[in-house]
Amino acid sequence: MEIRIVSAFLVAALGCGAQERALIPDKEMSATLSVSAPPTVKAGEWMTVDAFLTNLGDKTIVMEAGGKEIATDFLRADTDVQVYSLPGPVVTAELHIIRVAPGETFRVTRQWDMTNGAGIPVPPGTYKIRPRAVLPNEYRVRVDATPITFIVTK
Amino acid sequence: MRSARFWLSLAFSFALVGCADDAAPPLSPVVRGNVLVDAALLPPPERFQWEIGKQIEGFGGVYADSSGGLVTLTTDLGRADALREVVQARVVVSNSTARTPAGRARPMRVTHAQFTYRSLLSWKNALSMSDASGIIDGIGVIESKNRILVLVRDPRSISLIRQNARAIGIPDNAFVVARTQTHPAQSIQTGYFRPTTGGIRINAGSPGDCTLWGNAVRDGVRYGITASHCTAVKGSVTPSTVVQGGGTIGVEAIDPPWNVRERHPQCISGTLGCRYSDAAAFVYSESSSEKTIARISGSPCGFACYGPTTAIAPNRINSWVVDYPVDGEIVDKVGQRTGWSRGWVEGSCFDIRVDNYRHLCSVRVVASAHFGDSGAPVFFMYGDYARPTGILWGRDKCRNTFPNLDDGSCPAPGYEDLANPGNAFYMSAWWAIRQELGFSDASVGWP
Numbered sequence: 001m002e003i004r005i006v007s008a009f010l011v012a013a014l015g016c017g018a019q020e021r022a023l024i025p026d027k028e029m030s031a032t033l034s035v036s037a038p039p040t041v042k043a044g045e046w047m048t049v050d051a052f053l054t055n056l057g058d059k060t061i062v063m064e065a066g067g068k069e070i071a072t073d074f075l076r077a078d079t080d081v082q083v084y085s086l087p088g089p090v091v092t093a094e095l096h097i098i099r100v101a102p103g104e105t106f107r108v109t110r111q112w113d114m115t116n117g118a119g120i121p122v123p124p125g126t127y128k129i130r131p132r133a134v135l136p137n138e139y140r141v142r143v144d145a146t147p148i149t150f151i152v153t154k
Numbered sequence: 155m156r157s158a159r160f161w162l163s164l165a166f167s168f169a170l171v172g173c174a175d176d177a178a179p180p181l182s183p184v185v186r187g188n189v190l191v192d193a194a195l196l197p198p199p200e201r202f203q204w205e206i207g208k209q210i211e212g213f214g215g216v217y218a219d220s221s222g223g224l225v226t227l228t229t230d231l232g233r234a235d236a237l238r239e240v241v242q243a244r245v246v247v248s249n250s251t252a253r254t255p256a257g258r259a260r261p262m263r264v265t266h267a268q269f270t271y272r273s274l275l276s277w278k279n280a281l282s283m284s285d286a287s288g289i290i291d292g293i294g295v296i297e298s299k300n301r302i303l304v305l306v307r308d309p310r311s312i313s314l315i316r317q318n319a320r321a322i323g324i325p326d327n328a329f330v331v332a333r334t335q336t337h338p339a340q341s342i343q344t345g346y347f348r349p350t351t352g353g354i355r356i357n358a359g360s361p362g363d364c365t366l367w368g369n370a371v372r373d374g375v376r377y378g379i380t381a382s383h384c385t386a387v388k389g390s391v392t393p394s395t396v397v398q399g400g401g402t403i404g405v406e407a408i409d410p411p412w413n414v415r416e417r418h419p420q421c422i423s424g425t426l427g428c429r430y431s432d433a434a435a436f437v438y439s440e441s442s443s444e445k446t447i448a449r450i451s452g453s454p455c456g457f458a459c460y461g462p463t464t465a466i467a468p469n470r471i472n473s474w475v476v477d478y479p480v481d482g483e484i485v486d487k488v489g490q491r492t493g494w495s496r497g498w499v500e501g502s503c504f505d506i507r508v509d510n511y512r513h514l515c516s517v518r519v520v521a522s523a524h525f526g527d528s529g530a531p532v533f534f535m536y537g538d539y540a541r542p543t544g545i546l547w548g549r550d551k552c553r554n555t556f557p558n559l560d561d562g563s564c565p566a567p568g569y570e571d572l573a574n575p576g577n578a579f580y581m582s583a584w585w586a587i588r589q590e591l592g593f594s595d596a597s598v599g600w601p
Contacts, residue, residue, distance in 0.1 A: 011175060029502045064526075065525050065572050066361060068572060069572050071547045071570075072562075073562075081563070083561055085561065085562030085563060086509065086550075087561070088506075088507055088509070088559070089551050089552060089557030089563065089564065090548050090549070090550060090551070090557065090558060091508065091548055091549060091551060091572075092383045092528055092547055092548045092579055093489075093523055093524065093525055093527050093528040093546065093548050093549045094360060094363065094364050094526065095363040095491060096361045096362030096363075096525070097362075110509070111509075111510060113425055113426070115420070116560050116562075117507050117558075117562055118559070118560045119418060119420045119507070134570045135572075
């Protein structure tokens with residue numbers, strides 16, 4: 001419980017602008033997160049992105065939001081400005097429990113029409129994908145550092 | 155030793171205050187007892203009274219008496235005239251909970267109170283976060299009694315409540331401990347309910363569990379209503395089996411396609427699936443209670459919390475359903491996961507993209523919801539009646555802040571949280587359910 005309280009304090013303090021990874025206690029990671037996507041996509045077409053959460057620990061990872069806990073952010077490669085995120089900031093509220101046992105990999109597939117939440121198409125250019133796990137700190141998820149980039153062509 | 159919940163709350167409170175300069179509007183916390191009471195975070199019914207108390211010393215609360223007249227309490231009758239003026243002005247403007255005609259002149263009297271409202275609210279919050287929090291079923295200030303009412307299930311808990319109250323410094327005569335009515339004690343999360351009623355857990359064919367909105371009758375056929383995304387295939391009648399408490403209760407029958415072609419370019423072009431209501435209906439094969447939702451024991455919680463989930467009796471829905479709420483109005487919801495919560499409308503018509511769908515003209519409500527509450531009825535409470543005004547379909551990922559709907563981010567890093575109940579939920583309004591599913595007002599309410 002002590003560790004959880006400290007972690008909660010630290011996460012709350014993130015609102016002050018600190019980097020999340022720097023504040024989480026550096027303990028053995030229990031899961032990894034990575035993504036795969038096509039290298040080029042034509043503007044106006046749909047893009048399919050797969051995210052993989054692999055449980056390397058000895059405890060089952062339990063997610064109640066049906067995998068919405070795994071987020072994929074899309075950013076301009078040159079400016080790092082986020083243009084969209086899947087799932088979005090509002091999510092449907094059904095209770096869908098997913099259990100990822102030790103050694104298992106959970107895959108979630110998402111499709112993006114390359115527009116933002118307002119429906120405006122993103123301009124052609126190079127983008128990158130940043131996966132994130134919105135999970136309690138106890139799961140200590142490590143994000144695969146290999147950058148995934150893709151090009152949106154005209 | 156204080157409970158972990160107390161320290162967690164305190165840690166978050168301090169962290170938020172510390173961020174005020176660069177991440178959020180300045181907060182003005184007021185220390186009372188051992189907790190921070192932040193006026194900006196109080197729900198409207200508490201906030202407007204808190205602010206009156208700040209303006210007029212001695213204010214003890216305001217309530218409507220049985221004849222509908224307003225009664226204002228004060229510890230200082232010498233300021234009755236000033237208080238009358240302030241309350242008359244603020245209550246008409248701020249308090250729309252009863253959906254009474256705004257501006258209607260009401261008689262008001264001012265009477266003596268033993269405690270100020272600010273003291274009662276501070277004590278209430280302190281007790282809510284004390285070691286006794288786990289055994290409290292419900293807690294709130296009862297203005298008409300000028301006391302805090304604490305609801306507990308087990309009579310043996312009463313002495314522990316009193317011990318904690320004394321430790322905090324709450325006078326013995328400032329609160330009343332009462333037993334929650336517990337019969338028939340069925341949790342809407344796990345209970346087997348026959349006849350079925352709105353607010354209970356169901357599974358309508360999707361991998362996830364949801365909440366039954368309520369029941370309807372059309373041309374002699376009995377229907378149950380829940381969220382469209384709770385069915386096996388959103389926007390299509392498969393038809394899937396609907397299960398409650400381990401038993402089949404019906405088969406999916408109505409779930410129009412998400413093909414509305416208006417209001418937004420992505421809808422018009424068909425790029426995304428669009429609808430005004432995230433709702434579907436199934437035909438019953440089991441007994442269903444007409445036009446009711448579960449009446450829950452205790453008091454509703456606010457946001458980011460678990461409210462009570464024990465159903466004590468059906469709560470009849472009045473036929474006068476409300477097409478949609480307006481901004482600022484107070485609404486209640488009963489969902490199988492976070493139970494009974496209450497909050498206020500913050501935006502009455504949003505077009506919101508969720509993955510490959512766009513929910514048109516949805517209503518945002520600042521009140522608790524969590525995964526499993528999809529399909530929950532949202533309604534106005536009028537004593538023993540409830541008037542439904544919408545169906546819950548989603549929740550925010552961000553805590554304490556409005557999300558950026560364009561790029562999908564929370565305004566500050568670290569504010570995403572899916573493991574705990576959210577601060578706000580989204581609903582489709584009744585007018586949209588009626589229009590898209592083809593039910594009349596009378597089909598879901600009593601004539």
